Amino acid sequence: MKHSFAFVLTMFLLAFPVSATPAAEDLCSISTKHLVLKPGERIAGFTLKLKAASIKSLPRIPSMWKILIYNFEFKDAPWSTTVDAQADVGVAYLEPSFFNKDFVCIRMGAFDVPFDAQLKIVASGSTAKPRVITIPVSGLSIRPMERERLWKE
Secondary structure (H helix, E strand, O other): OHHHHHHHHHHHHHHOOOOOOOOHHHEEEEEEOOOOOOOOOEEEEEEEEEEOEEEEEOOOOOOOEEEEEEEEEOOOOOOEEEEEEEEOOHHHOEOHHHHOOOOEEEEEOOOOOOOEEEEEEEEEOOOOOOEEEEEEHHHEEEEEOOHHHHOOO
């Protein structure tokens, strides 16, 4: 009897494999399409707002930055996610290239809320007042994340 139960359990597990990682189709990367700063400007902070998605990972976390992630918060709307980030010191300000390729990996949700994204970048330079650049979802490149790229870097 013990052997038949073990056999049935083994056959069940082989028929319905369980994966430790989510399906790659649910994961997407976000990059900017054409982020251009004025001469002398660098990125001092950013805010990424998502609807119907959550943060899976930040592949590259810059040194001397504070990053706060609110996954699926309810203060703005159901299924919304916010990433707030800022540099501690000017030497840690980023170049636009940081956002050019897969700066964040998200998990798309299958919810009754349509997906949306907005990136606000704080650019600071020689002027006394930083400027905010707002990039709507149409200015972002959102593409499926291949399983091979998910855990690299």
